[in-house]
Amino acid sequence: DTEVTQTPKHLVMGMTNKKSLKCEQHMGHRAMYWYKQKAKKPPELMFVYSYEKLSINESVPSRFSPECPNSSLLNLHLHALQPEDSALYLCASSTRTGENYGYTFGSGTRLTVV
Amino acid sequence: RKEVEQDPGPFNVPEGATVAFNCTYSNSASQSFFWYRQDCRKEPKLLMSVYSSGNEDGRFTAQLNRASQYISLLIRDSKLSDSATYLCVVNPGTNDYKLSFGAGTTVTVRA
Numbered sequence: 001d002t003e004v005t006q007t008p009k010h011l012v013m014g015m016t017n018k019k020s021l022k023c024e025q026h027m028g029h030r031a032m033y034w035y036k037q038k039a040k041k042p043p044e045l046m047f048v049y050s051y052e053k054l055s056i057n058e059s060v061p062s063r064f065s066p067e068c069p070n071s072s073l074l075n076l077h078l079h080a081l082q083p084e085d086s087a088l089y090l091c092a093s094s095t096r097t098g099e100n101y102g103y104t105f106g107s108g109t110r111l112t113v114v
Numbered sequence: 115r116k117e118v119e120q121d122p123g124p125f126n127v128p129e130g131a132t133v134a135f136n137c138t139y140s141n142s143a144s145q146s147f148f149w150y151r152q153d154c155r156k157e158p159k160l161l162m163s164v165y166s167s168g169n170e171d172g173r174f175t176a177q178l179n180r181a182s183q184y185i186s187l188l189i190r191d192s193k194l195s196d197s198a199t200y201l202c203v204v205n206p207g208t209n210d211y212k213l214s215f216g217a218g219t220t221v222t223v224r225a
Contacts, residue, residue, distance in 0.1 A: 031211050042201060042215035043158065055211060090157055094211070102148050102203070103213065105157040 003027050004106035006091050012112045015081060021109045023074040023091030031055075032074040033103065034066060035090040043090055049074060081113045115140050118204050120216035127192050127223055134188040135219045137202030146205035147178055147185050151198045152218065158201055161187075192223045 004025045013019050023032065031050050035043035048056035049068040057066075063085075065077040074091055088110050092103040120137045127133045139147075147164035162169065164176040164185050175188040185204075189196055202216035 033211075042217050045212060048211045050211060056209070088155075102150075102160040102163060103158075105159065107157050110155075 004091055004093055004104050006089075006106035006109050008109055009107065010110050010112075012114060013078065013081065014114055015083070017081075018077070018079045020078065021076040021089055021091075021111075023076075023106055024072055025091075025093045025104070025106075026072055027093060027095070027104065028071075029093035029095045029104070030071060031094045032068065033092040033094075034064075034074070034076050035092060035105075037088045037090055037108075047076075078111075081111075083113050086111055086113045116216075117141060117206055117214040118202055118216040120202050120219045122217060122219060124220040124222050127221070129192055129194060129223055129225055131192050131223075132188065132190050133192055133221060134186060135200070135221075136184045136186045137204075137216050137219075138182075138184045139202075139204045139206070139214070140183070141204075141206040141208070142180075142183060143207040144183075144204045145207045146213075147176075148203040148213075149174075149176055149185075149187050150201040150203055152201055153198050161200070189221070192221075194223050194225060197221060197223045 007022045034046040037043040046060045047066045052068045067075040088108045090108045091106040094103045149161040150158040151161045152158040168177045173190045177186045199218040201218045204214045
């Protein structure tokens with residue numbers, strides 16, 4: 001079982017809809033991430049939150065809006081998406097302990113924009 | 115030049131065989147190195163971190179060559195369940211939170 005929980009697992013939305021993706025972790029990790037992954041491609045970083053503050057925005061279009069309500073939760077609000085935004089959206093978390101640390105990924109939300 | 119490059123494969127090997135593949139990275143200041151495994155339509159899962167002295171976890175051995183800027187993964191006694199895409203992930207040292215992902219190496223183990 002993954003320790004990073006993402007909901008929903010699947011989402012189909014129209015281009016005029018507003019929806020939100022949710023991510024939760026209870027590992028005490030203070031960094032949380034949103035990644036987008038297209039088929040047969042590596043994950044692409046979208047946002048990083050460090051200690052509940054937005055640390056990195058990889059020039060993501062404003063139709064994607066992240067939110068970190070507390071240290072355990074991360075949301076991604078979606079509005080007016082395009083079909084090319086269809087992808088697997090992965091949440092991850094990490095903690096910095098020593099020089100080696102890795103991410104723990106959630107199982108992802110498979111998003112289809114119609 | 116990409117920060118992390120991998121041979122995409124696929125590597126098709128019979129059960130019980132040994133398979134090995136490399137990943138090169140461009141930033142000599144890179145600090146941390148990882149191998150992740152990703153099954154089809156699933157999330158990436160950390161397979162192992164790669165340490166300077168090399169490390170082993172069961173049938174998996176990872177090596178780091180800083181002089182030539184590559185890491186390797188060797189899988190011994192391949193199992194059908196080892197079939198997956200293996201992602202090379204590097205902390206390039208520019209930002210502690212930002213990791214660079216290779217495009218992945220696909221391994222298929224056949225019966």
